[in-house]
Amino acid sequence: MNFTVIIQARMGSSRLPGKVLMPLGTSCVLDYVVTRCNKIQGVHQVIVATSILEQDDAIEDWCKLNNVNCFRGSEEDVLKRYYDCAKKYKAENVLRVTADCPFVDYELASAMIETMIVKPSDILLYEGELPRGLAVEIISFDALEKVNYLGKEIRHREHVTYFAYENKELFSSVSINVPKHLNHPQLRITLDTQEDYLVCQAIAEAFPDDILVSSSDVIEYLLKSPEISKINAHIEQKPVI
Numbered sequence: 753m754n755f756t757v758i759i760q761a762r763m764g765s766s767r768l769p770g771k772v773l774m775p776l777g778t779s780c781v782l783d784y785v786v787t788r789c790n791k792i793q794g795v796h797q798v799i800v801a802t803s804i805l806e807q808d809d810a811i812e813d814w815c816k817l818n819n820v821n822c823f824r825g826s827e828e829d830v831l832k833r834y835y836d837c838a839k840k841y842k843a844e845n846v847l848r849v850t851a852d853c854p855f856v857d858y859e860l861a862s863a864m865i866e867t868m869i870v871k872p873s874d875i876l877l878y879e880g881e882l883p884r885g886l887a888v889e890i891i892s893f894d895a896l897e898k899v900n901y902l903g904k905e906i907r908h909r910e911h912v913t914y915f916a917y918e919n920k921e922l923f924s925s926v927s928i929n930v931p932k933h934l935n936h937p938q939l940r941i942t943l944d945t946q947e948d949y950l951v952c953q954a955i956a957e958a959f960p961d962d963i964l965v966s967s968s969d970v971i972e973y974l975l976k977s978p979e980i981s982k983i984n985a986h987i988e989q990k991p992v993i
Contacts, residue, residue, distance in 0.1 A: 754796040755865050756843035757789045761800050761851030763807045767945050772851040777956035784854035787963050793862035801837045803827035829909045835900040838893055848889040852943040857886040857967040864890055867928050874923035875916050880930030885942030886967050889913050895923055939974050940984045947984035954980045
């Protein structure tokens with residue numbers, strides 16, 4: 753049983769164009785994401801999956817410069833991009849990560865893999881709520897193939913696992929409890945707007961030499977720094993159409 757991280761990344765963004773290569777700490781957003789994903793215990797490979805658009809050449813260039821596997825596929829059909837990438841790299845289980853989550857929780861992701869090894873399932877579900885930006889999703893390749901075949905609506909093609917969550921009766925699942933100290937859904941630790949970027953910058957500056965800062969420490973920092981966490985508290989996530 754192998755586990756492959758696929759990080760979806762693109763330069764185009766309606767609210768914050770070019771966000772994945774924006775400076776963060778002493779590197780950039782994508783470097784944070786890739787570095788933290790490489791720290792997940794049990795992962796066999798980490799791949800950045802971007803689109804075939806010319807504007808995303810910059811992402812492939814960054815990957816080549818940093819010896820990171822890069823796959824290019826459909827821009828709008830993200831589900832097909834994931835399926836094609838997983839098939840090419842012979843992934844048996846896929847950890848879905850988005851490149852706008854520079855502080856993705858590699859420790860929780862490691863625990864998720866342990867759970868999937870003990871109880872192999874199509875998808876892994878959370879019991880509890882994380883701050884937005886820390887979560888990783890795990891879906892088996894067989895389930896991804898089924899989702900790719902059955903998911904016909906635009907929301908299914910844009911949001912990789914959405915069909916599986918809408919049709920849980922078609923898939924086997926296993927759950928993991930979110931640790932109590934991480935259960936702070938009111939916090940935004942993701943990168944979708946300029947306000948989010950200010951918060952991420954503040955976190956990186958608070959932990960200047962620690963790209964692998966734990967989620968616990970990030971959450972504790974934000975809870976003790978309400979002047980920072982309130983910067984993006986009003987931001988609403990885009991609805992799934």
